[in-house]
Amino acid sequence: MISPCFPPVETPVPPRPLASQAPIIPPPPPPPHSPNLAFPPSPSSLQAPIPPPPPLPPPSFATGAAPPHVFGLEKSHLLKKALEKAGPVPGSREDVKRLLKLHKDRCGLVALWMAGTLLAPLSGIPLERLMQMAVERGYSAQGEMFSVTDMGRLAQEALGCQAELLCGGLGGPNRDRVLQHLVAGHPLLVPYDEDFNHEPCQKKGHKAHWAVSTGVLLGVQSVPRSGYAEDPELPGLFHPMPGMPCQPPALPDEGSAGAVYLLSKQGKSWHYQLWDYNQVRDSNLQLTDFSPSRAADGREYVVPAGGVRAGLCGQALLLRP
Template identity: 25%
Template structure:
């Protein structure tokens, strides 16, 4: 195990050193899984990674060729604020999601916290991560060399996608649009590329196929009234979520964050 040193610009605090049993304070308690059958034992020193791979059935019996991630503290969302919470997690909780919500409302990016425009979230990200090259708006498929190289270099992603009932990427034409923060990656022995993700619906670290996430990101075409908010008005950008200012095949690439790296060889 080795640690890369922070490089400019470093908005969030340095990552915490993880050890067996490390706890993370949040508003809920993560699911406790007692893995006793040897699955994902290569990650026993990193319980969140082990649990995420166990749930996703990734690298159960063989270690990955490489796995690295940034130890970002989870924040749970209140209301339809998934994009703002993802940005606050990226920034180490400062500014808070509540502050970002006020900022987004003042800039007429949102009504309730929803962000159906990657361009709007990009503007907020750039505002709170000043500096040349701190972030950029990516247009196109996620499953590409540019995104993989960014993650390998210690970068992060803010990604909209359709969230299934278990919050994993799915294809619902944008009807379940949600934002996640990609904090690392994993490559298995068959060279399949996975991402490690945080989002505002759970404290647990998620492990998703980059290909599946890319397909979900590319199917964000239509707005659907969220079931939990039948009477709320939601702000869509000109052209809707599938337009040039929307979410379809859009993501935010973040460069130069400090990163804790786990080597398994």
């Protein structure tokens, strides 16, 4: 059965050393000052050298008075490199490509299939079988999934896993629950509005889509002393050490400037993306309306009683083996 929306608090599961576990990033150091060497000095400058500008002031968090700051993805070399190193999801790339061409509204089933490759990598279920089961049980007409509850039922039956229904959004008391779940190495299925670049946006549910998150990237002030090793290629990036017990770092408070990114993937891209946690939370919490373009396209869709708001808004699935 699907767990109730407000399950009793469980003892956190100790993190397992999986490849999808959360890398931990302390804030990058400020770039050193260097002169502009694009042009050679003019003769006059050799006679009367111009004094160099004063050095850049240290960032505010260097004193420990403020939370660490991690630059945005478009500016952070460290985050870009971490994203580039994230490999494609396990499974058959050509198989997913072929099926997506045949059924464009199967993002939820594709996300569930990708989660299945992590939960049971040696006994994966074909995507065609997920589609067949969803239609036979009345969860879907052509691959669409507008009910998190139905997705949980399908996950339990098809993958033989535990599926916990999370209600009330990804913030508040659910935030630590989600992060601890990801740190333990388990996947999260979350509906959201998809922007043109596949990232979360806010379109009132008109662009409703599904993604699977398999890890978390944390910007922290310090790394725990034992159980973690620095990445040999990316200084400042730390991973849990296989076979070593490690204590998860203190999670940044919800209202703080600490950085929390979800390592996420959805069926329209071959690569993982790093999404700001609050951006995912806000997108998931505003799924309220059925897309007018879908309503007018003449196709059939299975939408639960109460519509998109009742089926998707503020809900997610925590999957465990």
